[in-house]
Amino acid sequence: MTVARRVVALIVAFALVLGLVGCASQEQTSEQTTAEPIKIGAILSLTGTYAALGASEKNALDLEVKRINDSGGIDGRPIEVIIEDDATDEAKAVAAASKLIEQDRVAAILGATGTGQSMAIRGDVQRAGIPQISMAGGTVVTSEFAPLVFQTPWSNTIVVPFVLEAVKSAGISKIAVLSDTGGYGKDGLAVIEAEAPKAGLEIVGNETFNAGDTDLSAQLTRIKGTDAGAVLLWTAGKEAATAVKSARDLGIEVPFFGGSGQAKLEFAEGAGEASNGFTFGTGRSLIPANWGEDTENYSVVSDFAERYRSAYGEDPDIFAGHAFDALAIVTDALKRAGTDADAAALRDAIEQTRGLVGFGGNFTFSATDHNGLTAEDLALYRFEDGTWVSAQ
Amino acid sequence: MSDLLQFVIAGLKSGSIYALVALGFTIVYASTGAINFAQGEFYMLGGMLGVWFTSLGLPMPVAALLAVAGAAVIGAAFEMLAVKPISDGDPLRIIMVTIGGSVVLRQLALHLFGPDELPLDPFTAGPSFKAFGAAVERQTLWVWGATVVAVSVLALVYRRTTFGKAMRATSIRRDAARLVGIDASGMVTASFALAAAFGALAGLVVAPLTQTAFDVGAGIGVKGFAAAILGGLGNPVAAVGGGLILGLLESLTAGYLDPLYKDAVALVVLLAVLFVRPQGLLGGARRDKV
Numbered sequence: 233m234t235v236a237r238r239v240v241a242l243i244v245a246f247a248l249v250l251g252l253v254g255c256a257s258q259e260q261t262s263e264q265t266t267a268e269p270i271k272i273g274a275i276l277s278l279t280g281t282y283a284a285l286g287a288s289e290k291n292a293l294d295l296e297v298k299r300i301n302d303s304g305g306i307d308g309r310p311i312e313v314i315i316e317d318d319a320t321d322e323a324k325a326v327a328a329a330s331k332l333i334e335q336d337r338v339a340a341i342l343g344a345t346g347t348g349q350s351m352a353i354r355g356d357v358q359r360a361g362i363p364q365i366s367m368a369g370g371t372v373v374t375s376e377f378a379p380l381v382f383q384t385p386w387s388n389t390i391v392v393p394f395v396l397e398a399v400k401s402a403g404i405s406k407i408a409v410l411s412d413t414g415g416y417g418k419d420g421l422a423v424i425e426a427e428a429p430k431a432g433l434e435i436v437g438n439e440t441f442n443a444g445d446t447d448l449s450a451q452l453t454r455i456k457g458t459d460a461g462a463v464l465l466w467t468a469g470k471e472a473a474t475a476v477k478s479a480r481d482l483g484i485e486v487p488f489f490g491g492s493g494q495a496k497l498e499f500a501e502g503a504g505e506a507s508n509g510f511t512f513g514t515g516r517s518l519i520p521a522n523w524g525e526d527t528e529n530y531s532v533v534s535d536f537a538e539r540y541r542s543a544y545g546e547d548p549d550i551f552a553g554h555a556f557d558a559l560a561i562v563t564d565a566l567k568r569a570g571t572d573a574d575a576a577a578l579r580d581a582i583e584q585t586r587g588l589v590g591f592g593g594n595f596t597f598s599a600t601d602h603n604g605l606t607a608e609d610l611a612l613y614r615f616e617d618g619t620w621v622s623a624q
Numbered sequence: 625m626s627d628l629l630q631f632v633i634a635g636l637k638s639g640s641i642y643a644l645v646a647l648g649f650t651i652v653y654a655s656t657g658a659i660n661f662a663q664g665e666f667y668m669l670g671g672m673l674g675v676w677f678t679s680l681g682l683p684m685p686v687a688a689l690l691a692v693a694g695a696a697v698i699g700a701a702f703e704m705l706a707v708k709p710i711s712d713g714d715p716l717r718i719i720m721v722t723i724g725g726s727v728v729l730r731q732l733a734l735h736l737f738g739p740d741e742l743p744l745d746p747f748t749a750g751p752s753f754k755a756f757g758a759a760v761e762r763q764t765l766w767v768w769g770a771t772v773v774a775v776s777v778l779a780l781v782y783r784r785t786t787f788g789k790a791m792r793a794t795s796i797r798r799d800a801a802r803l804v805g806i807d808a809s810g811m812v813t814a815s816f817a818l819a820a821a822f823g824a825l826a827g828l829v830v831a832p833l834t835q836t837a838f839d840v841g842a843g844i845g846v847k848g849f850a851a852a853i854l855g856g857l858g859n860p861v862a863a864v865g866g867g868l869i870l871g872l873l874e875s876l877t878a879g880y881l882d883p884l885y886k887d888a889v890a891l892v893v894l895l896a897v898l899f900v901r902p903q904g905l906l907g908g909a910r911r912d913k914v
Contacts, residue, residue, distance in 0.1 A: 279839075283739035413884065442884060444843065446834035449634040450878035450886065453627055470741040474834060481752045481761045482630070502743045502835055 280320025347415030408437030473502025553591030626757025639871020645848025664845020670824025671836030699820025856904025
């Protein structure tokens, strides 16, 4: 080949390469419309004694994720909630946390469903430095303060005194306590023992049971032998239904009181007639009208309830609400901090949440308060004919 | 004193359940020399099938019968699919297979019935009976009745029918039984079906009291096994006795010591028996493999 031909060949080759590169980059920009999803992890108890709670939480998360993504996601980026089952077991919760952090590289963790599990994953969460929004009601979740950990339910610190007030107003002075040995029950028992004297109540019976216990007759027989005017049941597990049923069968006639743990229809289904008259304290949003129909709380809660009902055919319980709140807190923080925010910035944004209207009430976090709710967000209910009615 | 009576009643109630489950262990042990660790899952199936059949609208007696019969069929199928293919009948291999089988049954139940507790209506509605300061739930009477009937039927079958004698013959000397024309492998299938039926009956009659769920089998399996060991493996009377004694021990421990130790009682009993008297309370000479 002559020099001239070589030069021409070189120029043509160069032009071709430039052209191809140009094409490639054009393809890239046209593919930019599918944005990378924001990954959030969720550790729920889909099996085990808290299975009913986890199922509601999953329903709420699925519903909300779909709604958010259908309306464009956050700043154009879809969110992806990766759900892991901890089987109401602390070891499994830790394994789930490791997987979400190391394999899925999630930006935040919603969970766990239960207090014991929420505390168990704290080590992994702190090592990874990502925020954790727990859906468990144990006081320890925020009283053993950790900058990364937040809580959406009404904690035992506010629910216990509220329920004790109700017991006192019913004219009762002596109570027997029946609680489970898991995180939530143990935590609740500690708060009850501290608050009962302040409310003017005497604890004359104090029995505990393990998760999974199907025969509570020993504990109930011992309670029957006391002169308690009411039984305070503090558990979130399925044993509650057996407890009230056995109690009635054994001839215990005094009223039963409880907390958020029984705010689910499965309790009435399992206990049948024995659940009638069971009085419990939990958030106002269980019956949205409690807020007053012209409030923002009412519209947020009833809108969620309507969508939940049309998707699943039943009213949402408080556990669905806790999951709704957890996701709302994270997405609200992401909007403020930007979807590219790193873990520390996201955590700061969450802590700066002010007056966020959710199912639980009005969330306002601070550097010392990671629970965000007060007794103003609670109401008293009673089970009648398989569902709850207001008991104010 | 009324407290003691209440604890005894509770103990006899759970004791009857353990007796039925222990019977299942003993029947299979007698015919194969192996422990069927899926026995707890048959207990679970009894409750689950009962809930399912009643949810289809069937009246309780029909649903109950179908639940027990269905569990027996599943037990026989389990034996034919999982145990019979083990040609040398080595007990250790059978044990491995039943452990695996129990996991399969549990996961199937989880997928078919979900993770939640499922309630079952009591067989007869009404308040519990009060006597001498203690209360007896109506369903507890059904538990006792079912146990008495099941044990009597088993005793009758074993002593009076050819089938029962054939089962006993197979458990004493399998090859000798085959020599006299007994279908030994058929007897093994029958023993699994019978064990499943007893376990399911236990799960069914207690479900109205405790609700049932896919994972209740493991705990009951351990306790029934402990009861069978306590009485002495291979002897049906011993299984029933072991079950009742274990139930009473549990209930009295829960009542007078601490309810949290209740579940530990079965394990402590199991260890104690294995250390002190491995053949159980009523067990005679050990089986020697020559």
